[in-house]
Amino acid sequence: MALQASFLPSALSARKEGKVACIVKESAFLGSSILEHHKSQFNAPVLRTKRESNHSVGVVKAQTTAVAAPGLNQSTVHGKKVLRKGVVVITGASSGLGLAAAKALAETEKWHVVMACRDFLKAEKAAQSAGMAKENYSIMHLDLASLDSVRQFVHGFRQSGRPLDVLVCNAAIYRPTARTPTYTADGYEMSVGVNHLGHFLLANMLLDDLKKSDYPSRRLIILGSITGNTNTLAGNVPPKAGLGDLRGLAGGLDGRNSSAMIDGGAFDGAKAYKDSKICNMLTMQELHRRFHEDTGITFASLYPGCIATTGLFREHIPLFRLLFPPFQKFVTKGFVSEDESGKRLAQVVGDTSLSKSGVYWSWNKNSASFENQLSEEASDAVKAQKLWEISEKMVGLA
Ligand code: LMG
Ligand code: NDP
Ligand code: PMR
Numbered sequence: 001m002a003l004q005a006s007f008l009p010s011a012l013s014a015r016k017e018g019k020v021a022c023i024v025k026e027s028a029f030l031g032s033s034i035l036e037h038h039k040s041q042f043n044a045p046v047l048r049t050k051r052e053s054n055h056s057v058g059v060v061k062a063q064t065t066a067v068a069a070p071g072l073n074q075s076t077v078h079g080k081k082v083l084r085k086g087v088v089v090i091t092g093a094s095s096g097l098g099l100a101a102a103k104a105l106a107e108t109e110k111w112h113v114v115m116a117c118r119d120f121l122k123a124e125k126a127a128q129s130a131g132m133a134k135e136n137y138s139i140m141h142l143d144l145a146s147l148d149s150v151r152q153f154v155h156g157f158r159q160s161g162r163p164l165d166v167l168v169c170n171a172a173i174y175r176p177t178a179r180t181p182t183y184t185a186d187g188y189e190m191s192v193g194v195n196h197l198g199h200f201l202l203a204n205m206l207l208d209d210l211k212k213s214d215y216p217s218r219r220l221i222i223l224g225s226i227t228g229n230t231n232t233l234a235g236n237v238p239p240k241a242g243l244g245d246l247r248g249l250a251g252g253l254d255g256r257n258s259s260a261m262i263d264g265g266a267f268d269g270a271k272a273y274k275d276s277k278i279c280n281m282l283t284m285q286e287l288h289r290r291f292h293e294d295t296g297i298t299f300a301s302l303y304p305g306c307i308a309t310t311g312l313f314r315e316h317i318p319l320f321r322l323l324f325p326p327f328q329k330f331v332t333k334g335f336v337s338e339d340e341s342g343k344r345l346a347q348v349v350g351d352t353s354l355s356k357s358g359v360y361w362s363w364n365k366n367s368a369s370f371e372n373q374l375s376e377e378a379s380d381a382v383k384a385q386k387l388w389e390i391s392e393k394m395v396g397l398a
Pocket of ligand 1: 176238320324326327
């Protein structure tokens with residue numbers, strides 16, 4: 001992973017010179033009045049990739065030079081308020097929920113989606129096959145399994161000159177059949193390293209950018225899940241999530257000096273994922289406690305429903321992958337399509353009715369959103385603070 005990360009382009013973006021056609025009507029997203037047929041020149045940043053040979057290791061190394069261009073600020077045209085496109089960064093937008101949300105947001109023409117992905121070509125193909133118009137998205141490289149890559153992403157994003165209005169920490173891996181742990185470039189167990197620690201650093205670094213945004217509603221969203229909440233039936237399917245006293249995390253989560261599991265126990269790939277989701281939900285609440293009042297930023301988490309068809313289950317046994325979707329559709333009735341889940345996440349990104357901070361959103365069977373209750377552990381403020389402090393050290397912020 002370490003090698004892979006350092007040799008991949010740090011930031012890539014498809015070149016775009018888009019024109020933003022705005023529409024007159026009360027926007028469902030943020031409810032601002034937008035002017036019809038007002039074509040605003042939106043000079044999207046052009047990130048040019050300069051490939052150069054790295055002779056010492058004989059591989060191609062990419063560098064990026066960014067040409068910053070100004071965004072379109074809120075202004076008044078013919079007496080009407082014109083809201084510039086919102087800029088939303090979505091991690092792991094190359095498949096599943098992230099892609100579906102990117103598509104839903106891009107289709108509104110009110111958002112420019114920065115798809116932060118580890119596989120540039122996969123993301124480009126995914127965006128194209130989803131029918132996303134070129135001016136509504138760009139792709140930047142981000143491998144959450146490397147903290148260096150996270151830092152490079154932030155640097156590249158800033159160089160692009162775009163403002164940041166919403167960050168969605170969506171990417172995740174799930175390794176239910178793994179018998180032994182694998183590790184990130186920084187030596188942390190992979191599921192927690194990618195799903196929690198990579199996002200923890202990203203969120204902390206990009207907080208400054210969110211603070212600078214002049215957009216009416218700035219948001220930081222982290223995906224949670226029902227399976228990390230032991231106050232539900234799904235959360236009681238073994239192995240159950242549980243962080244214990246965080247001794248494995250405090251010990252470095254490296255499987256050598258300490259356990260590869262947060263609670264210090266024996267490695268279990270499915271549990272590591274569920275643990276990482278508790279971390280995600282605790283982090284959202286800790287962000288809310290630390291920063292909401294001062295910054296006005298909305299911090300939120302959500303359970304989008306059981307999207308049983310996504311790539312998340314790619315490592316599960318074939319029988320599971322075959323039976324899981326009908327099981328969720330007909331037995332638990334918790335199934336949700338990728339399209340529907342994408343719309344749900346898009347609501348949390350931009351809908352005015354979901355602007356409350358510190359909330360874990362869920363949807364009922366009629367797809368109406370509600371504020372859900374987190375399990376005792378996933379809402380433990382003392383644990384959240386301890387998790388924050390240990391995580392800060394692990395990602396080099398403290
Ligand atoms: C653990 O296994 C692993 O040990 C761990 O390593 C990790 O991978 C973890 O969370 C991930 O999973 C847990 C899991 C493995 O075992 C169970 O969940 C045990 C219960 C399995 C029994 C399911 C009974 C469901 C009853 C439904 C009633 C039938 C209605 C039919 C409706 C069909 C609609 C067309 O489990 C698996 O990997 C899957 C094993 C498949 C069991 C086959 C059972 C046959 C029943 C067929 C009905 C379809 C329901 C499939 C349910 C699969 C989803 C769990
Ligand atoms: P997918 O596997 O379809 O999508 C996960 C995305 O994360 C992919 O784009 C993947 O990239 C990316 N990713 C994985 N590892 C890294 C990495 N190291 N760096 C950057 N990106 C990475 O899964 P889902 O769409 O189902 O999951 C999305 C989110 O939704 C997750 O947070 C998950 O926990 C949550 N969720 C999902 C549920 C479900 O039922 N599916 C239910 C509840 C929550 P690549 O395409 O290159 O593999
Ligand atoms: Mg679960 C009762 C409702 C329900 C819901 C909403 C889910 C969601 N699951 C439910 C029930 C059950 N599941 C039951 C009764 C069983 C035993 C048969 C069961 C089993 C099961 C397995 C083996 N479920 C799973 C797995 C997985 O491997 C998935 C997982 O844990 O991924 C971490 C999973 C899931 N069930 C869900 C959801 C949303 C998932 C996966 C996604 C996630 O949490 O991100």
